[in-house]
Amino acid sequence: MCGIVGYIGDKKAINILLNGLSALEYRGYDSAGISIICNNAIETVKTKGKIIDLASLIIDKHTDLNGKTGIGHTRWATHGAPNTINAHPHFTKRVSVVHNGIIENYRELEELLNKKGITRKTGTDTEIIALLLDYYLKNSTPKEAFITTIKLLRGSFAIAALFKDTNTLMLAKNESPLVIGVGENENFIASDISALIQYTQQFIFLEDGDLAFIEKGKVEIEDSSLNPVKREIKTIHWSAESAKKGGYKHFMLKEIAEEAQAVRNTIQSRIDEKGNIFLQEEINLDEDLLKTLDSVTVVACGTSYYAGLCAKQILEKFTGVAVKVEIASEFRYSYPVFSKNNLFIAISQSGETADTKESLRFAQNSGLTTLSIVNVKESAIARMADSCIYTLAGPEISVASTKAFVSQLAVLYMLAFYIGKLKGKDVTKETKTLLSVPNIMQTVFEKTDELVKHIAKSYHSYKNFLYLGRGLMYPIALEGALKLKEISYIHAEGYPAGEMKHGPIALIEENTPSVVISPDFEPFYSKTMSNMEEIKARNGRIVMLSDKKSDIADSFIELEKIDYNFTPFVYVIPLQLFAYYIALYLGHDIDQPRNLAKSVTVE
Ligand code: F6R
Numbered sequence: 001m002c003g004i005v006g007y008i009g010d011k012k013a014i015n016i017l018l019n020g021l022s023a024l025e026y027r028g029y030d031s032a033g034i035s036i037i038c039n040n041a042i043e044t045v046k047t048k049g050k051i052i053d054l055a056s057l058i059i060d061k062h063t064d065l066n067g068k069t070g071i072g073h074t075r076w077a078t079h080g081a082p083n084t085i086n087a088h089p090h091f092t093k094r095v096s097v098v099h100n101g102i103i104e105n106y107r108e109l110e111e112l113l114n115k116k117g118i119t120r121k122t123g124t125d126t127e128i129i130a131l132l133l134d135y136y137l138k139n140s141t142p143k144e145a146f147i148t149t150i151k152l153l154r155g156s157f158a159i160a161a162l163f164k165d166t167n168t169l170m171l172a173k174n175e176s177p178l179v180i181g182v183g184e185n186e187n188f189i190a191s192d193i194s195a196l197i198q199y200t201q202q203f204i205f206l207e208d209g210d211l212a213f214i215e216k217g218k219v220e221i222e223d224s225s226l227n228p229v230k231r232e233i234k235t236i237h238w239s240a241e242s243a244k245k246g247g248y249k250h251f252m253l254k255e256i257a258e259e260a261q262a263v264r265n266t267i268q269s270r271i272d273e274k275g276n277i278f279l280q281e282e283i284n285l286d287e288d289l290l291k292t293l294d295s296v297t298v299v300a301c302g303t304s305y306y307a308g309l310c311a312k313q314i315l316e317k318f319t320g321v322a323v324k325v326e327i328a329s330e331f332r333y334s335y336p337v338f339s340k341n342n343l344f345i346a347i348s349q350s351g352e353t354a355d356t357k358e359s360l361r362f363a364q365n366s367g368l369t370t371l372s373i374v375n376v377k378e379s380a381i382a383r384m385a386d387s388c389i390y391t392l393a394g395p396e397i398s399v400a401s402t403k404a405f406v407s408q409l410a411v412l413y414m415l416a417f418y419i420g421k422l423k424g425k426d427v428t429k430e431t432k433t434l435l436s437v438p439n440i441m442q443t444v445f446e447k448t449d450e451l452v453k454h455i456a457k458s459y460h461s462y463k464n465f466l467y468l469g470r471g472l473m474y475p476i477a478l479e480g481a482l483k484l485k486e487i488s489y490i491h492a493e494g495y496p497a498g499e500m501k502h503g504p505i506a507l508i509e510e511n512t513p514s515v516v517i518s519p520d521f522e523p524f525y526s527k528t529m530s531n532m533e534e535i536k537a538r539n540g541r542i543v544m545l546s547d548k549k550s551d552i553a554d555s556f557i558e559l560e561k562i563d564y565n566f567t568p569f570v571y572v573i574p575l576q577l578f579a580y581y582i583a584l585y586l587g588h589d590i591d592q593p594r595n596l597a598k599s600v601t602v603e
Helices: 013-027 051-061 106-115 126-137 142-152 251-257 259-268 287-291 302-319 354-365 380-384 403-422 428-457 473-488 497-502 524-536 564-586
Strands: 003-008 031-038 041-048 069-075 095-103 155-163 166-174 179-182 187-190 202-205 211-215 218-222 295-300 322-327 342-348 369-374 387-390 464-469 491-496 514-517 542-546 555-558
Touching: 003 013, 003 095, 003 155, 003 166, 003 211, 013 031, 013 051, 013 069, 013 187, 031 051, 031 095, 041 051, 041 095, 069 095, 069 155, 069 166, 095 126, 106 126, 126 142, 126 155, 142 155, 142 166, 142 211, 166 187, 187 211, 251 259, 251 564, 259 403, 259 428, 287 403, 295 302, 295 354, 302 322, 302 342, 302 403, 302 473, 302 564, 342 354, 342 403, 354 369, 354 380, 369 380, 369 403, 380 387, 387 403, 403 428, 403 564, 428 555, 428 564, 464 473, 464 497, 464 524, 473 491, 473 514, 473 564, 491 497, 497 524, 514 524, 514 564, 524 542, 542 564
Parallel strands: 295 322, 295 342, 342 369, 369 387, 464 491, 464 514, 514 542, 542 555
Antiparallel strands: 003 069, 003 187, 031 041, 031 069, 095 155, 155 166, 166 211, 179 187, 179 202, 211 218
C-alpha cells in the first residue's frame, strides 16, 4: 500500500522517479507526487490520479524540474480522501516527506504541534511528520531533526525525507518495506526492487528500526539505538524485462501466460526425474520435527489462502498429518490450539500482508516452528519466519494474483511430498508427475485462451455468477469467483457443488449463470452432473470446465486429462482467463482494479 521512490546522484531525478513510480503503481494508484531539489528550493508537484496524470502535469506545467535529488510517492489512501491535497509528498519550505504506513499516534502528535500554533492542512497522518521535521529544524541540524521526529512516531512506516539544506536523503523503516538500490556514485530508494531493477542489481534491505542517511556516493545506516550498522548488500538477478508488459495488453494476461514457466522455475532445481526432492537446505528445520509432525497450520489471505485450501487436501493425503487453513485476519484474533509438533506455514506473494505478518508473529510468540512461502525476495514475511521457501514466479505486477498462486501450489505440493517421504510414504510417482505439470499448463493456456475469450463475450453482461466445484475444485471455484469479483466487479460466489442445495440454489434462474468445474473423477463427476441437472431444471446457464463433456452445459471448456491431484494447476487457468476477458469486455482497468492494491499492509 503506497509506493515510495527516491534518487540521489548525477542524473536528472525526474525520469527515474516517474519510472520507479510506474513500476510501483500496483501498490496504490489514487494519487501521486514528487519533490525535487531545484536551485536550492524544494519543488513539489502532486495530483489526484495515476502516474500518467502526474507525468502529464509535469510535462504541461513543470518542465524545469532539472534537479538530481528527489523523492516520489504513489498512494493508496488510508487517512484522508484520495485527492491532490492529501497526495504525498507533504512539505514545507525546508523539508518534504513521503510515507508508506500508518502513524498510529498522529492525533497525539498533532496536539503537540497545535500547542505550538502549528496546524495541519491536509487529512493525512503523514503531514504531521513534515510539520514535526520543520519544527525541529528551527533549532537543530536536519539529521537531529529527523532522529527526534522519528523517535516520536508509533505505527508502521517507511519514510523518506528530503531537505532543502542538505544533500542527504533520510530514511526510516518500521514494519513497511524500504530498500536502497546501490549504484555507482548514485543511490536509489524504493518500496520494492521492481522499481529499481532497471538501474541496479545491488540492494540493501533495511530492517525494522533502521535509519539511513544517503548521499550519492555513501550510505550510512543506524539501528534503533542509533548505533552505526552494516547491512549486507545483496545481488538480485530479476531481469528488467520481467517487470515489463512484453507485448501483452495487460500484466494480468502476461502473468497468466507465464504460469507454466513460473511453476517450472519453482520446481526445477528442487526435484529431479528420479523423484528426489531437494528441499532440506532451504527448509533448514529439524528433520526430526518434520518426521514427527502431527499438525500443520496454514495462514494466508485471499488467493494465497485458496492455495492453502488446495494444499490442505494434498498435505493430508500425502503426509497423514492434520492440516488447518485459516484466514490471517481471523486467525490472529482467535484462540487456536496447537499440537506439540506443529508446523506453522504463512503464505504470501508480497511477503508484506499485514494480517499474515501479524499471524506469523503470533505463531512465533506461541513458540511454533514457522515456515513462509513467499514470492518477493527479502520481504518481511520471508525474513521473519524460521525458514522460507521462495516461489520463483518473478515479479507479479497485476493486482490480481495469478502466477503466484500456481507457484505457491508448486511449493506446497513439493513440501507435502517431502514431508510424506520423511514419514516413510512412497511419493515418487507424484513427485515425477509434478515435473510434467508445466508442459500441460502451457498446452492448456494455448488451447483455451481464444475459446475462453469467445465464451466470455456472451457472459460479460450478467450481474451474478455461481462457481461450483468438489474436492480440489472447491478452492479453485473460490479462486475463480474471487478473480471475477476483483477485476470485473461482478458478484460471484464460490461454493462446494454439494452445498448448493443447502441454500444457493435459491439464486439460480436464467440470469444467474454457474461456472461448474468438474474433471472426470469419481465420485465427484457424477454427483456434479446431478447438480448441473438441478441448475438446468431452474433455467440456469452453465459454463462447464472438464475433460469429459456433458450435453447439459451451455458452454464447454475442454481441458487436458491430468492426474486428479494436479488438476488445480490446470483448471485455474481458464478461470483466470474468463475473469480477464469479462473485465476486458467491460472496459475495466484490469491491472489496477478499483479500491484494491497489491500489498495490503494495513489491517
Ligand atoms: C487476489 C489477490 C489478493 C491477495 C491477498 C494476499 O487476486 O491478489 O487476494 O492474494 O491480498 O496477498 P499476499 O499473497 O501478497 O499476502
